[in-house]
Amino acid sequence: MAAVPIEDRGLLARLWGNQETRSVIVQIATMAIVFALLALVLRNVAINLEAIGKEFSFDFLTAPAAYDITFSPFIDYTSRDTHFTAAAVGILNTLLVAVCGIAAASVLGVTMGILRLSRNWLVNRIVYVFLEFTRNVPVLLHILLVHGIVVTTLPPPRRAIDLGGTAFVSNRGFFAPSPVFEEGSGIVAAVFVIAVVAALAFRRWAKRVQVETGKIYSVFWICTAIIGGATAVAFLALGAPLSWDLPALKGFNFQGGLALRPEFLALWLALSYYTACFIAEIVRAGILAVSHGQTEAAYALGLRPNRNLQLVVLPQALRIIVPPLVSQYLNLTKNSSLAIAIGYMDIVATIGGISLMQTGKEMETMLIVLGVYLVFSLLISAFMNWFNRSIRYKER
């Protein structure tokens, strides 16, 4: 290269030899290729759609869906409703299983993570074997397995497993009493909210007192007493405005109460324990990553073990735990799309499955499905980024 001096080379070689112009050339070329590809794809789509006489429109959303959805806890859906309503039912079902799954997976995951840190060898090993086996088997297999167990090995409704006469487990799902709110329960709810606000105010006040004088109140117990006491007094004073709708066996299945269908149950359980295994490892790694010197320093300052955990270890561990935890929550939400394998009607099964088959609108329905998941992902990561910022080290 050094053989020919740069001034003697041709114009193109000189432009290519300059780092800045080269970067501009590369970028322009990339843009040109990408736009050419996009144009080609759009042209192909137009030609292909015209060849089979379809047109690209979202009009089908207002047409009647004409299919049944077996599980629609929030919207009163019938087969006469539109495809749009069916999509909404699907989105809500996806959200329901995602939210329930995230809650259960968090609790289970933190528990298993702490058990993995236990110095008890036996418990440690049992949890380790469970984690490794669960993590290394596809989640779809877990879902099918749990669904299979619920449907084939649990007894039919007539011989349902009776949990104290109020809740029943059968191969048609889990049935529990659902609360019925009567007149006056609104006041109880209001009292509860006021009590929570009062407890928060007390917490702030106690913290200020601690900073100024060093006096420590047992904030947790006093807050529990305020919230629980006030709500209980209001509840009893208004004559317990709450009754239970009990499930009862009628015909071939239970009626009334809170009914969790086997598809929901299987999906929820499988997603929860599968994701919990990943969360357990994240929690364990996060707590181990806080240097032992921090704990020793806290003990040297005279903090008791639980105060040490609460004030020193957890705040630092959370910083490490939160980012991978978010991606697990996202994974759980995306994995909920496997619902289609067992017939749980989520967004992929409703609009991306039956609506697609009935209307033949592959492009439109798939775009809706992809768009919905992208919005979910962006929302969860935006929330978690905000949360992550709020617990970051406050450095001076």
Next chain:
Amino acid sequence: MTGPGAPAPYAPGTHPDLPPPVRTTGVVGWARQNLFSSPFNVVLTLLGVWFLASVIPPMAEWALVKSIWTAESRAECWGKMAVPEEAACWAFIKGRLSLFVYGFYPVEERWRVDLSFVLLVFAIVPVLYDRLPGRRHWFWYVAAFPFLAGWLLVGGFGLAPVETDQFGGFMLTLIIGVTGISFSLPIGIALALGRTSSMPVLRILCVLFIEFIRGVPLIALLFVASTMLNYFLPPGTSFDLLMRVLIMVTLFASAYIAEVVRGGLQGVPKGQAEAADSLGLSYWKAQRLIVLPQALKISIPGIVNTFIGLYKDTTLVLIIGMLDPLGIGRASLADAVWAGLAREVYLFIAVFFFVCCFGMSRYSLYLERKLDTGRESEK
């Protein structure tokens, strides 16, 4: 301490060492320390023992002691047991083993699958084991392997052609897994370099691609591949469903690899790239010789985790109608002669995936230890 008047039997400093107390050594000491160190731990240990005692014997009895290995139907299988359904019926799996391995690949051509598998083993060994003599020359073979295996499996050029919709079982899992793993790594590295590049156009394109792929579930992408992709192609062309799935799985995994590698690139101190610049290395030489080796070393655990995820995700193809082991299992369960043996089928497939994925994670641990040059501890 000796009392007054008692003669000291040893001169100070000459007493032979006493053995440590029995309670602190050996099995007893270990148990006291690890199982019974506090009342709470005693309770936990007892709970653990109770749990094991109530889970392991019934499971062993179900899976091994009372299980049936030869039968022609479920009815015959359950008939051989003292109580129907009390134990596993492995005869079902045994009878369908070839279906689980080869899918519907023509019987007389199955030697080609076996041969590809042997060739695969020979292709993996040089990649994983770095003390193989002449490893450098083996890589020519490794690079040629995908084409060789593709030719053997699909046929043509002298071999009888086999339609890809006859592929199935563990063979299909291996095809998708190995293709995805071997192609997603280079694409992922390229995407990561693009995302950290100083050229805004490249960076934005890579960010858009990565975030789009990571934001949607694989199953939606597979649906796109099976229903929508033909609209994007010039009229009249269409290509094989397996090929479309391979492309989608590879792109999906490469977006995740890109994020892992980007994390690794950020973990390499900036001084390394600057030092390479000052030595006069070009961008590509600096990346290849200085930055990427260090970045990839940091990202090994994440990369292997992504591979494990990809390998497990190969089961999703059953939803678009391909017959991977789970698909074969479900189809077999629909057979009226055998229906009702879901546990056996799922356990068998679970063990297969566990062996593969656990093996991968152990290998990554070994690689991490081997490549650990102690930089972390110096910091």
